[in-house]
Amino acid sequence: MSEVVTIERRDTIAVITVNNPPVNALSIGVRSGLLGSIKAAALDAEVKAIVLACAGRTFIAGADITEFAKPHQPPDLGEVIEAIENCPKPVVAAIHGTALGGGLEVALGCHFRVASKDAKLGLPEVKLGLLPGAGGTQRLPRAVGPELAVKMIIGGDPITAAEALKNGLIEEMAEGSIASAGEVFARKVLAEKRPPRKLRDDDSKLARAKADRSIFTDSVAAMTRRARGLEAPFAAADAVGAAIELPFDEGLKKEREGFLRLVASDQSKAQRYAFFAEREAAKIVANSEGAKPRNVNRVAIIGAGTMGGGIAMSFANVGIPVTLIETSPEQLKRGLGVMQKNWEATAARGGIPADAPAKRMALIKGVVGLENVKDADLVIEAVFETMAVKKEVFRKLDQFAKPGAVLASNTSFLNIDEIAKETERPQDVLGMHFFSPANVMKLCEIVRGAKTAPDVLVTAVAIARRITKVPAVVGVCDGFVGNRMLAQRERQADLLLFEGALPQQVDAVVTKFGMPMGPFAMSDLAGLDIGWRSRKDRGIKSEIADALCEAGRFGQKTGKGYYKYEGGSRTPLPDPEVEKLIDETLIRLARKRRTIGDEEILERMMYPMINEGAKILQEGIAARPSDIDVVWLYGYGWPIYRGGPMFWADQVGLKHIADRLAFYAKETDDPSLEPAPLLKRLVTENRTLSSLFQLRS
Ligand code: T1G
Numbered sequence: 001m002s003e004v005v006t007i008e009r010r011d012t013i014a015v016i017t018v019n020n021p022p023v024n025a026l027s028i029g030v031r032s033g034l035l036g037s038i039k040a041a042a043l044d045a046e047v048k049a050i051v052l053a054c055a056g057r058t059f060i061a062g063a064d065i066t067e068f069a070k071p072h073q074p075p076d077l078g079e080v081i082e083a084i085e086n087c088p089k090p091v092v093a094a095i096h097g098t099a100l101g102g103g104l105e106v107a108l109g110c111h112f113r114v115a116s117k118d119a120k121l122g123l124p125e126v127k128l129g130l131l132p133g134a135g136g137t138q139r140l141p142r143a144v145g146p147e148l149a150v151k152m153i154i155g156g157d158p159i160t161a162a163e164a165l166k167n168g169l170i171e172e173m174a175e176g177s178i179a180s181a182g183e184v185f186a187r188k189v190l191a192e193k194r195p196p197r198k199l200r201d202d203d204s205k206l207a208r209a210k211a212d213r214s215i216f217t218d219s220v221a222a223m224t225r226r227a228r229g230l231e232a233p234f235a236a237a238d239a240v241g242a243a244i245e246l247p248f249d250e251g252l253k254k255e256r257e258g259f260l261r262l263v264a265s266d267q268s269k270a271q272r273y274a275f276f277a278e279r280e281a282a283k284i285v286a287n288s289e290g291a292k293p294r295n296v297n298r299v300a301i302i303g304a305g306t307m308g309g310g311i312a313m314s315f316a317n318v319g320i321p322v323t324l325i326e327t328s329p330e331q332l333k334r335g336l337g338v339m340q341k342n343w344e345a346t347a348a349r350g351g352i353p354a355d356a357p358a359k360r361m362a363l364i365k366g367v368v369g370l371e372n373v374k375d376a377d378l379v380i381e382a383v384f385e386t387m388a389v390k391k392e393v394f395r396k397l398d399q400f401a402k403p404g405a406v407l408a409s410n411t412s413f414l415n416i417d418e419i420a421k422e423t424e425r426p427q428d429v430l431g432m433h434f435f436s437p438a439n440v441m442k443l444c445e446i447v448r449g450a451k452t453a454p455d456v457l458v459t460a461v462a463i464a465r466r467i468t469k470v471p472a473v474v475g476v477c478d479g480f481v482g483n484r485m486l487a488q489r490e491r492q493a494d495l496l497l498f499e500g501a502l503p504q505q506v507d508a509v510v511t512k513f514g515m516p517m518g519p520f521a522m523s524d525l526a527g528l529d530i531g532w533r534s535r536k537d538r539g540i541k542s543e544i545a546d547a548l549c550e551a552g553r554f555g556q557k558t559g560k561g562y563y564k565y566e567g568g569s570r571t572p573l574p575d576p577e578v579e580k581l582i583d584e585t586l587i588r589l590a591r592k593r594r595t596i597g598d599e600e601i602l603e604r605m606m607y608p609m610i611n612e613g614a615k616i617l618q619e620g621i622a623a624r625p626s627d628i629d630v631v632w633l634y635g636y637g638w639p640i641y642r643g644g645p646m647f648w649a650d651q652v653g654l655k656h657i658a659d660r661l662a663f664y665a666k667e668t669d670d671p672s673l674e675p676a677p678l679l680k681r682l683v684t685e686n687r688t689l690s691s692l693f694q695l696r697s
């Protein structure tokens with residue numbers, strides 16, 4: 001039928017196979033091949049039933065996302081699915097791997113579905129800023145009922161084959177070759193003379209929600225609670241709502257309108273960009289061609305504190321045994337206790353199976369003494385963040401760790417090359433910078449030292465993906481990528497207070513933009529005393545922050561900082577005391593407050609960071625603008641629907657950003673705000689940041 005779709009007759013059964021590696025995406029070739037195959041099988045008098053299966057590692061994993069940026073070519077997926085559904089002969093979908101997005105929609109157009117035990121089925125379109133655009137919002141509620149459909153469509157997470165069987169999404173689970181299982185099932189359908197089941201005609205599972213709309217509205221409310229700023233989840237809810245209220249074809253029309261609006265939206269462009277940026281970040285750009293990852297079967301983690309404990313959990317979560325090393329039995333007991341409690345809390349919420357906490361704790365061997373790293377293939381150090389302590393630990397690791405072990409530091413800003421120099425094997429040393437809470441945050445900033453060997457780098461990237469983290473490779477500099485850019489934002493935040501803004505005004509602008517938290521609420525969470533102590537060590541001042549600390553306002557831990565926190569709550573409340581303290585400080589320094597608008601605040605929060613990002617690219621600390629975006633998306637809570645600071649900068653326009661930076665540099669007499677040479681060059685050449693490295697998106 002086409003290069004990527006074949007049809008084979010096995011006696012009275014026609015087996016249609018899609019073979020479009022790597023994930024059988026519904027490219028134009030697959031759509032036209034499917035349509036042609038279904039029509040041919042329907043016309044072939046010998047054929048009594050049809051099986052639709054895929055070659056390779058997975059069933060159809062959705063529409064071809066790279067085609068959304070191109071002019072649409074027929075046949076439309078809806079037309080293909082209609083041909084399948086209206087086929088007079090039973091069509092059985094034989095699912096293995098993942099049936100996602102348009103792939104599940106194709107399967108929902110089939111009359112029956114069988115799946116292998118480890119298959120996953122889902123409609124993740126909202127994660128791309130879209131909604132299911134080929135009948136998924138109309139057929140899935142009819143297959144599994146509105147509640148589960150809302151959960152799957154608005155949440156975007158797949159369900160297992162077992163859950164699919166329990167909820168009527170599939171007829172059978174199968175072992176072995178799924179195409180053969182599909183064929184066996186098709187023969188059974190023929191033998192039992194079962195009529196083709198068209199989901200479009202079966203409203204039985206909608207009855208309860210038609211009678212009681214709150215069934216639907218409550219599920220939607222629960223699933224959209226965390227969808228702040230996102231358009232797609234609400235548009236998807238409207239489409240599913242139409243499935244309950246409207247006849248099938250009218251619901252389909254509503255879905256189509258929603259899809260076409262979203263596919264052209266800036267949010268979806270940003271989320272599709274993020275999809276490919278995440279995958280690109282795992283591809284090391286330079287000097288690693290052909291390098292193979294080393295085996296990692298056992299990991300040792302030094303330090304069972306907040307970071308060490310979270311990192312250990314990430315490994316145990318995917319079944320990798322961990323040796324967790326502390327300096328004393330008390331420290332160890334405390335660290336293990338926190339991990340147990342975290343896992344039990346997740347199990348209590350139903351996030352993991354009830355027996356998982358015990359199983360995962362069993363993978364953790366808690367010991368005292370660095371000599372216990374001897375069996376580890378990978379050692380991750382997560383001790384106190386001072387160079388002296390790190391150097392001492394690495395000197396010992398060099399002594400005890402086995403040859404070929406990868407030695408990683410979880411430092412968030414210290415110089416990896418300096419740490420590596422403490423060993424005889426700097427080629428085996430690099431940074432693996434996790435983010436707190438490390439068992440939750442997705443990002444792993446992998447810091448490539450000057451001497452880090454290519455196979456050590458690919459080992460770190462591979463293991464980061466194995467523990468379901470998103471790796472981004474960066475070079476050695478103060479604060480690497482994320483913290484280095486963040487420092488520019490924090491600096492401007494302090495200056496804005498100095499010039500007249502208030503913490504709550506700055507934070508409101510940043511959270512309205514979509515960040516989870518503003519700089520001042522973040523400082524209160526981290527504790528102002530940490531920065532105060534290090535400023536004092538370095539003999540530098542931050543007038544307002546110092547004044548707050550001298551007043552005992554260390555943040556949440558003292559119930560007051562830039563905000564006040566009442567009765568142990570974590571909700572930041574503006575505190576007139578702070579405004580009074582700021583006024584007194586400015587008067588003491590003979591400085592006048594001025595009215596500062598939200599637009600200026602946003603520009604001074606974001607543009608200096610982007611400028612620093614340009615410097616990071618210039619210096620080769622990051623290989624691609626999209627790597628910087630991955631760092632911010634998965635490590636700092638940058639809103640996914642804005643794609644990342646570099647992507648957003650291109651949307652705002654580099655000329656505008658460069659002009660504003662030059663303006664603020666002059667206005668605030670701050671040469672560090674001068675636009676970076678790379679920014680100036682791109683403006684002169686009328687180019688974008690993304691033109692530096694074209695992503696498929
Ligand atoms: N389109 C194009 N390329 C895709 C793709 C897709 N749908 N899915 C994956 N790839 C590429 C990916 O970029 C990578 O390329 C390679 O395949 C392997 O992917 C009408 C509108 C299936 C679970 O959202 O979630 O259908 O980097 O590294 O970790 O309603 O890929 O090697 O060059 O991720 O094993 C809905 C997206 C689309 C699923 C496999 N579908 N894919 O994970 O491999 S919208 C999705 C995934 C839609 C309809 C709508 C995962 C995976 P490269 P990978 P993996």
